[in-house]
Amino acid sequence: MKVIALADGFEIQAAGRTVLRHSSAHPCLFIGRGEADVQMQRGNFAISDYVSERIPLRSATLSQDDGDVQVRFAVSEGAPTELLMAVREEGHLTFQAASDSINRLWLRVAATKDEHVWGGGEQMSYFDMRGRHFPLWTSEPGVGRDKSTQLTWMADQAGAGGDYFHTNYPQPTFLSSRRYALHVETTAYSAFDFRHADFHEIEVWAVPDAIELFACDTFIDLVGVLSDRFGRQPPLPDWVLNGAIVGLKQGSESFDRLQAFVASGAAISGLWCEDWVGLRITSFGKRLFWDWKWNAERYPGLDQKITELAGQGIRFLGYVNPYLCVDGSLFPVAEQAGYLAKRQDSDATYLVDFGEFDCGVVDFTNPDAAHWFADTIIGGEMLDFGLSGWMADFGEYLPTDVRLANGVDGMLMHNAWPTIWAKVNADAVASRGKTGEALFFMRAGYTGVQRYCPLLWAGDQSVDFTRHDGIGTVVCAALSSGLLGNAYHHSDIGGYTSLFGNVRTAELLMRWSEMAAFTAVMRSHEGNRPDQNLQLDQDPEVLAHFARMTRIYRHLAPYIRFLATEASGAGLPLQRPLFLHHEDDARTYAEQTQYLFGRDLLVAPVLEAGVSSRTVYLPSGADWTHVWSGDSFAGGQDIEISAPFGQPPVFYRPGGDHDSLFQSLRTL
Incomplete structure (x- = not known):
C-alpha cells in the first residue's frame, strides 16, 4: 500500500494500481444517515432507504501514526473531523466515525472505462458486473428475475418475483481486470455500483469494520489469496466421485425407483431423499415436514435400508434447515430450553410464515442452542442414524426485526446468518470425526461460508432454458462464486421451480445432465411439483442418456481428484472462467x-x-x-x-x- 500526498488531496495505490483518488472537487468519501424499511415475505425482501443526509467529505488531512497513514476527513478545511481512516500496510482501510449516528458510508474507488469486474458472491445473471448496480443482501432469488417476462410479472403479483441482482449468496467482494480485489468487511446491507466510467461506488449501511485490498500479478494468484483470506473449503468426499446422487422423494417407493437407475447402468454414489422427515402439502407443492428426525411412516425400516444401500456402495442423504415447525416434536423442546429467537416487543417466540405453516428460528447466537442443534439434531438424528450427507437449506430467511441472544440488530445479523448456519453444520460433522467424509450442501452464503461449507448448490432454478432463471444461470453462479474461494459447485439437474404451467421437458433434463457431468458433483432433484414434471426415470431415452452421463462423470474421477488437490493447495475452483x-x-x-x-x-x-x-x-x-x-x-x-x-x-x-x-x- 502506498499513499501519495497531492496538492489538493491524495492517492492510494495497491501494488502500483491506483485504487482511491481524492480531491476537494472530487471527494472519494461520503457519510450520511438513513432509515431503512425492510419487508419480508417468505424470504423475499422489499428494501427501501430514506436518506436524510449524504455529506461529501471534501477535506482530507494526512498524518503518520506508527507506520500507518491516518486520513482525517472533514466537510471543509478547518471543520471538525467527521471520519478517521487508517491506511494499514497490509492493505486494510479502517474507519472511525466521530458520531455513532452516522450509519451510511459511500466510497468511490478509482476505475477505468474498459475495466471488467467479477464476484459479488454468487451472481446468477451477469458474470461481468461492469455497468450495473448490485445490492448485496441474502434472500430468495425470486421466481422470475427478468422484469420483461410474464413469469416475473406473475410472480411479482404474489410477492415472489425477483430481479437480476437477487441471490441466495451475496458477498461484498469484487475482482478487477486490473488484477486487484476489494473486500468490504461488514455484514450490513451494502451495494456495489459499477455504472460510472471513472469510479465504482461502494455503499454500506454502517461504518464498515474494514475495506481490504489485494493485488497480484496474475488472476490465479489473486484467486488463491482470496481463498486464503476467506478459508479453504473442506475436502470433497471421495465417495461422491463414484457417480450421481439421485434425488427421489416418494417415501419407501424411492428405493424401488432407485433400482431402475441401477438397472439402466447409471453410476450411483448416493440416494438423496429430502422427504425422509415427512411431507406436508401446500399450494406451492409438496413441502417437507420441518421436524428434523426420521419419519418412520413415510420411510419404514429406513435404518436397515441405509445399511443395505451401503452394501451396494450407495450412500443415503437427507435434508435439514435451521427452523422448527410449530406442529413438530422439536419445537416445544427448543422453546422450553430458550433456544428460539424472540420478538422485539415481548418474550414471545418469533414465528416465521413459510407459506401455510409457521416456524421458530433457532437462535445460533446462543452457544447452547447452536450446540444442541449441531450435536442433538444433526449429530444424533442424522449422522448417528446413518446419513452421509444432506441439503442444509434456508440460511437466508432471518427476519430483520428478530431479537437474538447476542443483542446484535437483525439488520447486521441477516447477512451473517448463512455463515453461522454453515458453521453449525460443520461443527456437527467435525464432532463425529467426519469432516471430508460427510457432505452437506448449501445455497445461502456470505463472507466466510467458504471455510465451513464443502459444496455450494445454485439454488432453485426454473425448469427451463430462460436467460435469467433457467439452466444458464448455473454457469454464471459457479464462475462468480468460484473466484471467491468456493471451489465446489453444482446444481439441481432439471431445475427445481415449476409454477404457472412451467414444466420440464426431456430436452432440458438431457442438456442439464450433460452439463452436470462436467462439474464437481452430479445430483438430480424431482422439483417442487414432481407429479407435474417429467422425471429422469419416466422416459427410457432420458434415463439411458442420464446413465451414460453418470458414467462419464465417474470416468473423470481421477481428473476431479487432481482438481480437488489444486483446490486444497492453491484455492482454485474446479469450474473456472x-x-x-x-x-x-x-x-x-x-x-x-x-x-x-x-x-x-x-x-x-x-x-x-x-x-x-x-x-x-x-x-x-x-x-x-x-x-x-x-x-x-x-x-x-x-x-x-x-x-x-x-x-x-x-x-x-x-x-x-x-x-x-x-x-x-x-x-x-
Whole structure:
C-alpha cells in the first residue's frame, strides 16, 4: 500500500494500481444517515432507504501514526473531523466515525472505462458486473428475475418475483481486470455500483469494520489469496466421485425407483431423499415436514435400508434447515430450553410464515442452542442414524426485526446468518470425526461460508432454458462464486421451480445432465411439483442418456481428484472462467456461457432449447481438441460445433497429463 500526498488531496495505490483518488472537487468519501424499511415475505425482501443526509467529505488531512497513514476527513478545511481512516500496510482501510449516528458510508474507488469486474458472491445473471448496480443482501432469488417476462410479472403479483441482482449468496467482494480485489468487511446491507466510467461506488449501511485490498500479478494468484483470506473449503468426499446422487422423494417407493437407475447402468454414489422427515402439502407443492428426525411412516425400516444401500456402495442423504415447525416434536423442546429467537416487543417466540405453516428460528447466537442443534439434531438424528450427507437449506430467511441472544440488530445479523448456519453444520460433522467424509450442501452464503461449507448448490432454478432463471444461470453462479474461494459447485439437474404451467421437458433434463457431468458433483432433484414434471426415470431415452452421463462423470474421477488437490493447495475452483488461464485474451473476460473445468478441459454446455450445435470461443494461447471427434482447432477463434444429445461441446488442451483419460471419453 502506498499513499501519495497531492496538492489538493491524495492517492492510494495497491501494488502500483491506483485504487482511491481524492480531491476537494472530487471527494472519494461520503457519510450520511438513513432509515431503512425492510419487508419480508417468505424470504423475499422489499428494501427501501430514506436518506436524510449524504455529506461529501471534501477535506482530507494526512498524518503518520506508527507506520500507518491516518486520513482525517472533514466537510471543509478547518471543520471538525467527521471520519478517521487508517491506511494499514497490509492493505486494510479502517474507519472511525466521530458520531455513532452516522450509519451510511459511500466510497468511490478509482476505475477505468474498459475495466471488467467479477464476484459479488454468487451472481446468477451477469458474470461481468461492469455497468450495473448490485445490492448485496441474502434472500430468495425470486421466481422470475427478468422484469420483461410474464413469469416475473406473475410472480411479482404474489410477492415472489425477483430481479437480476437477487441471490441466495451475496458477498461484498469484487475482482478487477486490473488484477486487484476489494473486500468490504461488514455484514450490513451494502451495494456495489459499477455504472460510472471513472469510479465504482461502494455503499454500506454502517461504518464498515474494514475495506481490504489485494493485488497480484496474475488472476490465479489473486484467486488463491482470496481463498486464503476467506478459508479453504473442506475436502470433497471421495465417495461422491463414484457417480450421481439421485434425488427421489416418494417415501419407501424411492428405493424401488432407485433400482431402475441401477438397472439402466447409471453410476450411483448416493440416494438423496429430502422427504425422509415427512411431507406436508401446500399450494406451492409438496413441502417437507420441518421436524428434523426420521419419519418412520413415510420411510419404514429406513435404518436397515441405509445399511443395505451401503452394501451396494450407495450412500443415503437427507435434508435439514435451521427452523422448527410449530406442529413438530422439536419445537416445544427448543422453546422450553430458550433456544428460539424472540420478538422485539415481548418474550414471545418469533414465528416465521413459510407459506401455510409457521416456524421458530433457532437462535445460533446462543452457544447452547447452536450446540444442541449441531450435536442433538444433526449429530444424533442424522449422522448417528446413518446419513452421509444432506441439503442444509434456508440460511437466508432471518427476519430483520428478530431479537437474538447476542443483542446484535437483525439488520447486521441477516447477512451473517448463512455463515453461522454453515458453521453449525460443520461443527456437527467435525464432532463425529467426519469432516471430508460427510457432505452437506448449501445455497445461502456470505463472507466466510467458504471455510465451513464443502459444496455450494445454485439454488432453485426454473425448469427451463430462460436467460435469467433457467439452466444458464448455473454457469454464471459457479464462475462468480468460484473466484471467491468456493471451489465446489453444482446444481439441481432439471431445475427445481415449476409454477404457472412451467414444466420440464426431456430436452432440458438431457442438456442439464450433460452439463452436470462436467462439474464437481452430479445430483438430480424431482422439483417442487414432481407429479407435474417429467422425471429422469419416466422416459427410457432420458434415463439411458442420464446413465451414460453418470458414467462419464465417474470416468473423470481421477481428473476431479487432481482438481480437488489444486483446490486444497492453491484455492482454485474446479469450474473456472476462461480468463483465469488466458488472461492475455481480452475476449475471455465477459464470457459466461462456457467454462474451464480445471486448466485442461473447456466445457460449453448447450443452454438453449431446440438447437443441435452452438458457437464456442476457443481461447488463444493453446490448441484445442474436440473430445468426441478428435478434431483439432487453433485457439483464438469462434467455431460452430455440432452438439447432438450426449456430445456437449467439450474440448481439451493436448499435451497434458490427462490426455488419455480425455481421449477415452468418446468410447463410453
